[in-house]
């Protein structure tokens with residue numbers, strides 16, 4: 001397999017039979033172990049793309065990675081961009097495509113909650129990269145080391161990784177994932193093909209949300225859907241988390257329910273407040289605004305009950 005040291009200037013700036021590693025708000029990555037109860041999973045995990053075709057948006061990036069994987073020419077990868085845009089999901093889909101059901105034997109996944117000082121890079125990665133794998137039915141000959149949240153690695157560990165990458169390039173591919181690419185030392189960046197995952201366009205968030213809404217049989221109004229898309233700012237994880245929490249709080253997912261659930265003021269309230277402030281005396285506006293926020297607090301309290 002060709003050694004990849006390309007730096008792509010393309011402006012395209014992670015399961016089954018595994019359980020979740022409790023870590024944070026849905027950024028959990030799948031590790032080997034017992035199967036999760038998929039029905040009870042948070043929707044961000046239940047609807048994590050299973051294949052590269054399921055990844056919404058970023059078509060150019062995903063198609064490029066898909067082609068490289070099919071041709072067995074996968075370079076070292078550096079995927080960066082804001083949270084909830086599909087970086088981890090994409091790499092997990094690549095691993096599934098490369099190794100099938102055996103993939104948890106073929107990848108070493110380390111993230112920021114693990115100790116990733118210089119010793120871990122030297123020891124764990126070297127141990128994994130230097131051993132032969134005896135998984136049955138696996139077509140790919142290379143293993144995958146997944147360094148999620150690579151921007152949290154110490155500089156020393158990054159410098160140590162530089163040598164490790166070179167030493168094991170023959171049978172191991174490294175996938176570095178981070179939010180802030182400027183925290184990755186240039187020497188590592190130049191060993192990887194970089195892909196930038198931009199925030200998802202509203203059209204792609206809408207499409208993916210519709211898929212989940214249909215699968216879950218939810219009652220979502222047009223205003224509710226628009227509010228979800230507006231509030232998530234291109235972060236698909238956030239969109240799914242808001243959708244699920246609003247669904248738990250109210251039967252019908254309306255614009256109002258979404259705004260109340262997230263604690264955001266309703267656009268119509270903002271408009272009303274602006275109107276009062278511009279057209280009425282300060283004392284009257286102040287009284288009306290106080291009453292308005294009391295009503296918002298009351299509705300929130302009733303919804304949470």
Ligand SMILES: Nc1ncnc2c1ncn2[C@@H]1O[C@H](COP(=O)(O)OP(=O)(O)OP(=O)(O)O)[C@@H](O)[C@H]1O
Nearest residue numbers: 044047048055056083084085086087088089236237
């Ligand atoms: N492009 C996408 N297509 C479909 N679902 C997505 C996409 N991006 C994110 N999601 C949803 O959001 C969840 C989180 O995505 P993922 O873990 O891939 O994000 P990330 O880019 O790695 O974020 P972070 O930088 O916070 O680790 C996924 O389980 C999936 O449900």
Ligand SMILES: [Mg+2]
Nearest residue numbers: 087088148177
């Ligand atoms: Mg991630």
